[in-house]
Amino acid sequence: xxxxSDIENDIASIKEIMERSSRFISLSGFSGILAGVYALxxxxxAYYLIYYPNSPFGxxxxxxxxxxxxxxLFATAAFVLAASLLTGVLLSMQKAKKLQLSYxxxxxxxxxxxxxxxxxxxxxxIACLIARGYFGIAAPACLLFYGLALINASSYTLGEIRYLxxxxxxxxILCCIxxxxxxxxxxxxxxxxxxxxxxLMYNKYDK
Amino acid sequence: xxxxxxxxxxAFESKIRLQIMSVLLAxxxxxxxxxxxxxxxxxxxxxxxxxxxxxxxxxxxxxxxxGRKPNTKYQATASGKKAFRxxxxxxxxxxxxxxx
Numbered sequence: 001x002x003x004x005s006d007i008e009n010d011i012a013s014i015k016e017i018m019e020r021s022s023r024f025i026s027l028s029g030f031s032g033i034l035a036g037v038y039a040l041x042x043x044x045x046a047y048y049l050i051y052y053p054n055s056p057f058g059x060x061x062x063x064x065x066x067x068x069x070x071x072x073l074f075a076t077a078a079f080v081l082a083a084s085l086l087t088g089v090l091l092s093m094q095k096a097k098k099l100q101l102s103y104x105x106x107x108x109x110x111x112x113x114x115x116x117x118x119x120x121x122x123x124x125x126i127a128c129l130i131a132r133g134y135f136g137i138a139a140p141a142c143l144l145f146y147g148l149a150l151i152n153a154s155s156y157t158l159g160e161i162r163y164l165x166x167x168x169x170x171x172x173i174l175c176c177i178x179x180x181x182x183x184x185x186x187x188x189x190x191x192x193x194x195x196x197x198x199x200l201m202y203n204k205y206d207k
Numbered sequence: 208x209x210x211x212x213x214x215x216x217x218a219f220e221s222k223i224r225l226q227i228m229s230v231l232l233a234x235x236x237x238x239x240x241x242x243x244x245x246x247x248x249x250x251x252x253x254x255x256x257x258x259x260x261x262x263x264x265x266x267x268x269x270x271x272x273x274g275r276k277p278n279t280k281y282q283a284t285a286s287g288k289k290a291f292r293x294x295x296x297x298x299x300x301x302x303x304x305x306x307x
Contacts, residue, residue: 007301011298011302014295017229018230020245102241102244
């Protein structure tokens with residue numbers, strides 16, 4: 001006959017295997033930290049482009065209308081995004097290898113699709129905003145759609161990402177209420193929060 | 208205690224079969240290779256355990272071709288899902304009876 005501890009073991013293994021089989025668990029915590037660092041560097045570059053030598057906390061009414069600066073800011077943002085994605089993919093592949101899972105399976109596909117839906121639609125929406133000159137709304141919209149993307153994806157990967165998504169949305173809304181401080185909110189939302197989240201996830205899952 | 212044991216499903220006696228069934232309850236279908244990777248067992252091991260579940264008609268085997276490569280997928284049947292739930296209830300009862 002089976003012992004109670006065996007049965008409890010069985011039930012624990014059922015729970016674990018159900019989680020592992022249906023979620024993308026190879027998401028690397030360390031890549032979150034790096035993405036945050038890239039974003040902070042990007043924010044520092046943006047600060048030099050927009051505000052220097054003034055304080056970033058000062059409200060700048062004429063904002064980023066100069067064509068030249070807009071292009072440079074775009075390039076910085078695109079570079080940060082590309083570097084973060086690349087780091088995320090590479091480190092997650094490495095983690096998948098360590099967990100002896102293949103990195104491109106049904107779960108990672110589902111995760112990518114569900115992150116992409118709000119992110120791509122948001123990206124197109126934001127491109128339209130910028131094309132029409134609504135720069136002030138573009139920054140909070142990025143945070144909002146990113147938060148929505150994380151929440152949408154949270155059922156397909158480590159559940160904690162949901163809280164990160166909620167905080168990003170809250171920041172996005174605050175950013176809408178205080179336009180002109182977009183860069184600060186970006187540095188917090190994409191930089192600081194990623195670093196904190198990455199450290200928490202690294203300690204919890206990757207050690 | 209004896210009542211509960213009567214319902215103890217022999218098909219789920221093996222931990223691997225229990226795990227296979229858990230995966231198929233959490234996912235509509237699951238690839239042979241992905242399942243093998245997830246449970247960290249060999250081809251033969253998975254195939255033989257799957258065969259037992261198939262014989263009980265707890266799972267369906269879906270065979271298809273990916274170009275030339277054969278692709279095997281598993282899916283839990285309605286009776287398999289029912290049996291699994293019943294088995295979990297039995298396990299629960301066993302634990303509850305031990306803890307007054």
